[in-house]
Amino acid sequence: MxxxxxxxxxxxxxxxxxxxxxxxxxxxxxxxxxxLLLEDLPGMGKTTLSHTLAKVMGLDFQRIQFTSDLLPGDILGTSIFDKDVGRFVFHSGPIFAELILADEINRATPKTQSALLEAMEEGQVTIEGATRALPEPFFVIATQNPASQSGTFVLPESQLDRFLMRLSLGYPARAAEKALLLGESRRDLLPCLEPVFDHAGLAAIQEEVAAVNVSDALADYLLRLVEAxxxxxxxxxxxxxxxxxxxxAATRSWAYMAGRDYAIPEDVQVVLPAVAGHRLRERADYSGSGDSSLVQWLLREVPVL
Amino acid sequence: MKAAEVIPRNSLFWLLIVQFLVILPHLQYLPPWIIVLWLGCTWWRLRIFRMCAAYPNGWVKALLMLSTGLAIYVSHGTLIGLDAGAVLLMTAFILKTLEMRNRRDALIVIFLGFFAVVTGYLFDSGVLAAVYSLLPITALLAGMIGLYQNDSAGYRAPLRLAGSLLLQALPLMLVLFVFFPRLAPLWGMPQPAEQAVSGLAESMSPGEMVELSQSSELAFRVTFDGQLPAHENLYWRAITFERFDGQRWARSSNSYLAQEPKWEPQGEPLSYNIIIQPNGRSWLFSLDVPKIQADDARMMADFHLERRRPVDRALMYRTVSWPDSRREPSATSASLAASLQLPRQGNPRTRIWAEELRRSEPDPERLVQVLLRHFNQQPYVYTLKPLPVGENIVDDFLFQTRSGFCIHYAGAMTFILRAAGIPARVVGGYQGGELNPAGNYLSIHQFDAHAWVEYWLPERGWISIDPTFQVAPERIRTGLQQAMVQEQSFLEGDPLALHRYSGINWLNELRMAWDNVNYGWQRWVLNYQGDEQKQILQKWLGSFELRWDWLGIGLVLVLAVLSGSLALLLFKPWRSTPDLVQRLFLRYEKLLAGQGIVRQKHEGARAFAERAAQVLPDQAQAIRQFTGIYECTRYSGEPASPREMQQAFKALRDALFSRNHAKDRIH
Known part of the structure; x- marks a missing residue:
């Protein structure tokens, strides 16, 4: 595995x-x-990353470009009258996929954003009174552009809280970018990728991740962080x-990926910026951009042992 | 972490209350402009809190400081000394609230507040003041606790905690009170100006005596061991006035002479305890003829007791008196000369009359009787409002006004006796006292001040005689209040004095009860020091010999044991390092700290190990191994055996040891 x-x-x-x-x-x-919430400027490879992940995980992939006139129905799907059959037939929307890329999520109205909420939390959607289960596994990778905020709807805290992690990709290093420039087009590479996991394999690995041991001592450290x-x-x-x-959960996952069946404080410290960054806000900071300095303070000041 | 040091709302609330509570008892001596300053600063601080005003800038602060300093200088004439110093402290306390921005400033205000509360004891050490001071102390504690809480804690939570802290401190306070040796201060305790000197003075004119008789202030309290003597026998001697300049009676050099005159105890002794109020004088009160049981007081040549230092705080002493003793039956004419001194001139009619008396009554004793009869039978009036007299005060009093009180009578009689060639002097002190039935003790007030006469006869010594008794016997038998019923001049200038209303029964009982409480406080709390403390402790400890140094060492030991066990109880060290694993890790940390690698608190075991491994590449393997075992034990849920861990630790220690050796060899 x-x-x-x-x-x-x-x-x-x-x-x-x-x-x-x-x-x-x-x-x-x-x-x-x-x-996952990816926050970065356009052109940093957010879509490529999502697509790559979908491919290697063996998941089917859908991309939804969020705009201000996007309606919930456009995501979830609608019933359309089929005159051949003589009744309404449900046409499922793009959300019925295993990995969704919600591109520029903050461009949609809150109404549309909230359509994602139920899907993300419950793994199901309710359309015209009927509850429909989403495929299993179901992941949402949303992106947003932190720079141009005009005409956007800031994600409410309730929705931010539903993302396990927020990542920012950042510019590539010089060597990496050179390799990018000289190499093949990434888009062409994508179709060639072979899925590494099938659904059963992914489920099994997720089971194993959830079984990673978290000791009392580690839970205490985690609680110290939260209490702070x-x-x-x-x-x-x-x-x-x-x-x-x-x-x-993120700590367990990271520990598992490090080849251990138990988590250590260093695991927490690695995932903390991604997990806690978007959940915290400085009291004096009303813009709500969230600041990594709070997380840095936590990492620095909360005793580990 | 600047944001964390902002003063929370509940703490500010308590700080403002604290200010009110601390300043309140000081108001009695503070100049009125302090109140204005205080209200102004509080208002300003509240406006700052509501963000309606800014903090004062440097110029405003400098201006405020200079102007208050100037104001203190103007109202007190100085910036040093207790009174001005206290005002200075108060203004600092008030002004500091204004520039209170963060926790550190607030702490300064709180510490100033504690200091101000202690300063209050210098001005008033009564029961009420002591009980009251609990209020500001509780509030100060609440403010301090509030500083470390956030707004959501509310106003009451800090108060509750402060209250419980104070209650917990109570047993410790009692233990310290009982056992802690009272060390004499290394410096003179400053005295507030207004209570520095009161009561009898070194020289008295009749006018000053009247002033004294208008004061209902307490002079001293007495508890007799046995039966109380009759009121008319209670002549409390303070000092003798032997020098007369025509206007005033003043202390003679004789009374400064620390030479005990000859006397033999005779008759039944009276023993009693006196607690004297601070009066700034060094003489002590006693009945004739006293023997005092104190190291720092002795009898002077005129039979009065003198202390080495002035009485600047309440003082208790024990005395035994033999009232029937003969005093100095044989004296040299040189020592009697001072008792015959008269001004060269003045009061001619009195001098002539004294000559006549001497000729008609050659026996001095009979002459005294004639004089006393004269005062008794002639229309003399005992009054606190004597008619004005001219230059020759004795002449005018004896032949014209014939109205006066003790000092007039005693002065005139002494003058006549001296003019007739009999050694005589005026004795100043107090007469009588008010019995408190609840506590069975006497309270002697300033209005009990009295002057009488003593004259000397060969073989018989000094004999006390009181001409006032001939004029107003009720003054001597019952006290000044009864003597002044008709004139209604008792405490005339002080309508609020409770003594004036002793006719109202319940009020009088209340006053007596309160006085009794005060006396108990003074006797058992304030005076619980020095010999008193030693005696009481001795009584408890029985035959065991009490020594202060042992007691001090014992006290420190007991406190150390107490605080040690308290620390054990609170920190529970046996629980915080529950297992070998933690202890070994601590030793491992120490080991690496010895190599200069100290774990930061944010470093986990692995990060620390990696850092250490970089510094000590040769020992990296041992370090990693130990850390791995530690990590495994602590986090994996499958603990390694303690032996394995100990072995890893030893391996690491040996590796480091060999490194140290290698280093030594290189050097």
């Missing part, structure tokens, strides 16, 4: 150059059954219990 995982990572890294840590975190997020966000006045609010669950 671990060998497959390594193969999966190396494949992804061949396509997506020079971002080993981000790729690893993204995979960890998926293994922890979490949704709740008691120190520079935090506008603390991490929710959903947040601490997310943190523990």
């Amino acid at each position: 671990r060998a497959k995982l390594e193969a999966c990572l190396s494949t992804a890294n061949q396509v997506f150059l020079g971002k080993e840590k981000q790729v690893r975190l993204a995979v960890a997020c998926l293994l922890a059954r979490g949704h 966000t709740r008691t120190h006045p520079q935090f506008a609010w603390g991490i929710s219990p959903r947040g601490s669950l997310a943190l523990i």
Whole structure:
């Protein structure tokens, strides 16, 4: 299983150059059954990353471009009268896929954004009174552009909280970019990728991740972190219990990927910026962009042992 | 972490309350402009809190500081000394609230507050003040606790915690009170100006005596061991006035002479305890003829007791008196000379009359009787409002006004006796006292101040005689209040004095009960020091010999044991390192710290190990192995055996040891 995982990572890294840590975190997020929010400028490879992940994980992929006139029906699907049959027939929307890329999620209206909510949390959607199950596994990778905020609807905290991780890709290193320029087009590479996992394999690996041992001592460290966000006045609010669950899931996932069947504090420290960054806000910061300085403070000030 | 140090709302609330509570008892001596300053600063601080105003800038602060300093200088004439110093402390306390921005400033305000509360004891150490001071102390604690909480804790939570802290401190306070040796201060304790000197003075004119008789302030309290003597026998001697300049009676050099005159105890002794109020004088009160049981007081040549230092705080002493003793039956004419001194001139009619008396009554004792009869039978009036007299005060009093009180009578009689060649002097002190039936003790107030006469006869020594008794016997038998019923001049200038209303029964009982409480406080709390403390402890400890140094060492030991066991109880060290694993890891940390590699608190075991491995590449393997076992034990849920871990630790230690040796060899 671990060998497959390594193969999966190396494949992804061949396509997506020079971002080993981000790729690893993204995979960890998926293994922890979490949704991923990618926040970066256009053209940084957000779509390529999602697509690569879908490919190597053996998931079928749908992309939804969010715009301000996108309606919930456009995502979920609608019933259309079929005159041959003489009744309404449901035409499922793009959400009925295993991996959804919700591109520029913050361009849609809150109404449309909320259509994603139920899907992300419950794994099901309710359309015209009927509840329909989504495929299993079901992942959402959403992207948003932090720079141009005009005409966007900022994601509410409730929705941010539903993403297990928020990652920012950042510019590639010089060598990586050179390789990118000189190499094949990434788009052409994608179809050539072979899925490493099948559905059963992915489910099994997810089971194993959930079984990673979290000791009392580690849980105490995690709770110290969470408590610090709740008691120190520079935090506008603390991490929710959903947040601490997310943190523990991500920690397990990371520990598993490191080849251990138990988690150690260093695992927590690695995933903390991605898991907690979008859940915290400085009291003095009303713009809501969220700041990594709070997470850095947590990493620095909360005693580990 | 700047944001964390903002003063929370509940703490600010308590700080403002604290200010009110701390300043309140000081108001009695603070100049009125302090109140204005205080209200102004509080208002400003509240406006800052509501973001309606800014903090004062440097110029405003400098201006405020200079102007208050100037104001203190103007109202007190100085910036040093207790009174001005206290005002300075208060203004600092008030102004500091204004620039209170973060936790550190608030802490300064709180510590100043504690200091101000202690300063209050210098001005008033009564029961009420002591009980009251619990209020500001609780509020100060609440403010301090509030500083470390956030807004959501509310206003009451800090108060509750402060209250429980104080209650927990109570047993410790009692233990310290009982056992802690009272060390004499290394420096003179400063005295507030207004209570520095009161009561009798070193020289008295009749006018000053009247002033004294208008004061209902307490002078001292007495508890007798046995039966109380009759009121008319209670002549409390303070000092003798022997020098007369025509206007005033003043202390003679004789009374400064620390030489006990000759006397033999005779008759039944009276023993009693006196607690004297601070009065800034060094003489002590006693009935004739006293023997005092104190190291720092002795009898002077005129039979009065003198202390080495002035009485600057309440003082308790024990005395035995033999009232029937003969005093100095043989004296040299040189020592009596001072008791015959008269001004060269003045009061001619009195001098002539004294000559006549001497000629008609050559026996001094009979002459005294004639004089006393004269005061008794002639129309003399005992009054606190004597008619004005001219230059020759004795002449005018004896032949014209014939109205006066003790000092007039005693002065005139002494003058006549001296003019007739009999050594005589005026004795200043107090007469009588008010019995408190609840506590069975006497309270002597300033209005009990009295002056009488003593004259000397060969073989018989000094004999006390009181001309006032001939004029107003009720003054001596019952006290000044009864003597002044008709004139209604008792405490005339002080309508609020409770003594004036002793006719109202319940009020009088209340006053007596309260006085009794105060006396108990003074006797058992304030005076519980020095010999008193030693005696009581001795009583408890029985035959065991009490020594202060042992007691001090014992106290420190007991406290150390107490705080040690408290620390054990609170920190539970046996629980915090529950297992060998943690202890070994601590030793491992120490080991590496010895190599200069200290684990930061944010470093996990692995990150630390990696860093250490980089510094100590040769020992990297041992380090990694130990860390691996530790990690496994602590996090995997499948603990390694302690032996395995100990072995790994030893291996690491040996590896480091050999490295140290290698280093030594290189050097």
